[in-house]
Amino acid sequence: MGESLLNKIQITPLRRISTQGGDVLKVLMKEEDSFKNFGEAYFSEVYAKAVKAWKLHRRMTLNLVVPVGMVRFVFCEERNGVMEFRTIEIGSENYARITVSPGIWFGFKGIAKGVSLVLNIADIMHDPDEVERRTVETITYNW
């Protein structure tokens, strides 16, 4: 059967260092296991209660952090004809990094009151040809 891709998703707690004038939040260092390569970094804003789903990257490894707000990420994989889900919530109440290998369907929802902010440090540059998309209704999930 092979191992579930969902089990390979890495969650790394990150340090928030208290400094005068505002905290410093660690994100990613080149010597960490989560780091493969630098291709591109970009932010995705997500409004309160808004859902952005579904997307699958064929080649990109994602490193996701949420420095502002809270975001629910939902990852899914079809195994033996059954859709399996894994839900991970990160942000100000749980400051951590999620590392996602290629080949996993995912979506996310803003679960803070205001706008939440997602940073992705990807190992390749944006390439529309390596992204698959499905509408939110295509995969049934109780957001």
Add this chain to the structure above:
Amino acid sequence: MGESLLNKIQITPLRRISTQGGDVLKVLMKEEDSFKNFGEAYFSEVYAKAVKAWKLHRRMTLNLVVPVGMVRFVFCEERNGVMEFRTIEIGSENYARITVSPGIWFGFKGIAKGVSLVLNIADIMHDPDEVERRTVETITYNW
């Protein structure tokens, strides 16, 4: 005399792409001139009216973006015994990237109402031995 380091600071306007559920904000791609190497990424929060100054990196090249709030960056260099300054404000009202070579004293101030957020994508990992610090009073500037 050599060229002023302040003149070499690069400002690159960045795209904010309107998407349902929240915008996508470009940060940095490996093929851009501003990118030298990936060493580490980290956030610095800066409270409204707070000043974080002064710091000089001996080896680090910084790539700075402000996805939330507005931040005034002040860069300075002593030339012919005179302190020269360059002030650049980036953030939600001017979404752009600042690329800073090593050897420049700088500080920054939160000039939005709430907390502002700075992302630095640095070409080397954090190393306390390559950072010089001076207290805010050491270099006279009208913040």
